[in-house]
Amino acid sequence: MNQVIKVQENEQGEQQVSARELHKELGVKTRFSLWVEQNFKMFVKGVDFTSVVTTTVVNNGATRQIDDFNLTTDMAKNVAMMSKTTKSQEIRDYFIAVEKEWNSPELMMARSLNYANDRLIAYQKQHEIDMPKIEAFEHFIATGGAIGLRETAKEMQVKQTDLVDNLLNSKYIYRTQGRHGKLQPYTQYVPKYFVLKSGGTNSEGIEFLPSLRITPAGREFFYKKFFVPNQTELEV
Known part of the structure; x- marks a missing residue:
């Protein structure tokens, strides 16, 4: 034509x-x-x-x-x-x-095959991008015990500031008032996602708040939510 x-x-x-x-x-x-x-x-x-x-x-x-x-x-x-x-x-x-x-049936079939091929290529590319994150995820899920924000960020292979900003903005933690406000979890997420290391009074008689620690379940949840929210799955 x-x-x-x-x-x-x-x-x-x-x-x-x-x-x-x-x-x-x-x-x-x-x-x-x-x-x-x-x-x-x-x-x-x-x-x-x-x-x-x-x-x-x-x-x-x-x-x-x-x-x-x-x-x-x-x-x-x-x-x-x-x-x-x-x-x-x-x-x-x-x-x-x-x-x-x-x-025509021939062109409709050709378009379907091209679409499926493009989807497969996109899936493979996304899988290559996600693999380092998935491997890191498998590593820290196997790690027991609650750890601090710095150690959590290192384990996730992300910036500590990015992790803290995400937790603050999503209202999982808050910063206490004062010049040196500390990060504390909201009570509804303790002890599932966070635990607190005991506070107390230092040698100068100044009280300090308990330190925030993130549990393995918390690390799994926050890693999926903030850093690999769209792990690609091939649709059949």
């Missing part, structure tokens, strides 16, 4: 046509902006068409940006007939042929 107007596929696998190319091929005498205003009223933006910016070459050889629209082929064939030019019927028939070919 000869290509009358270029038909492209978007990321969702939908066929689309440039409104400017359609306007030109139809031989519409009305200027593009007025043609759009007259013919797009019955269609829904974001469903039947989307706004895009493209480029064109001007007389001095430079390029400038111009507004365009990507139309579904279904909208394009309707607009072709609404434009009522000598080529309207020919272009409508062309889009019908394009849709028929697009929906």
Whole structure:
């Protein structure tokens, strides 16, 4: 089939046509902006068409940006007939042929295979990215006992500041008031995720708060929640 107007596929696998190319091929005498205003009223933006910016070459050889629209082929064939030019019927028939070919069993199977292959490649790439994190996760889950924030961050192979910020922002811990406020867990997360090392009074008679420690269950939970929240699984 000869290509009358270029038909492209978007990321969702939908066929689309440039409104400017359609306007030109139809031989519409009305200027593009007025043609759009007259013919797009019955269609829904974001469903039947989307706004895009493209480029064109001007007389001095430079390029400038111009507004365009990507139309579904279904909208394009309707607009072709609404434009009522000598080529309207020919272009409508062309889009019908394009849709028929697009929906043939052979092309549908080819698209399905390409989609599955792309998913597999994406899964493999993500798995390679996640492997160091997964290995680190397996390491610290096997480690017993509650440990401090610094040791936890080192075990997770992340920055201590990132770990603390995540815990604070998600309201698992808080900072006590005062110039040297200490990090303390909210009581509902003790002793499942946190335990407290006993406080007391130092040699100068100054009381100090219990020190926060993160349990193995806490380390497992926070690592999954903050640092590997989207471990990829291949969908069948």
